[in-house]
Amino acid sequence: MQIARVIGTVVATVKNESLHGRKFLIVQTLNADLKAKGEPIVALDAVGAGVGELVFWCRGKEASFPFKRDETPTDCTIVGIIDSDAHVFNP
């Protein structure tokens, strides 16, 4: 799992049937110092995250578990919203 900032939304009318009603967001993964790491990717939202929020995401098959786990094709799902930047304790 990785910390990320939601930096945008993706609108896709045509998508896999199992993804109907689900929200695609663009997330920029961050390191422990909250600095950008790598290129932005697309994540499926499972917690009602919005643009600008600090979140964390889960990768792999487990990313489909928050949804109908036997149907939803995703490899990256937002599973938590971090309260604020100050709530990442990095001594």
Next chain:
Amino acid sequence: MLLARVIGNIVATQKNQRYEGTRVMLCRQITPSGEDLEYTCIALDSVNSGEGDIVVIVQEGWSASTASTGKAGAAIDSAIVGVVDYIDLLPNEK
């Protein structure tokens, strides 16, 4: 999941049985603002995408297999699961 542009397709008469009836697309990863990146990959289509389309690619075996063939267990690790209409980005990320 990756943002990518479909840059072509691939014809393979001889392929694994489980790929029967699927379309094999050649894709290049892009940034949210549309610039090309180095990374390219082959992904199976599940949404009737075409050359030039901006798409969302899932890169996980089970998801890719069920999305593109309807069943799990095929040797597939990338599938196109959405065609992007537009992307809204934070102003300072453009």
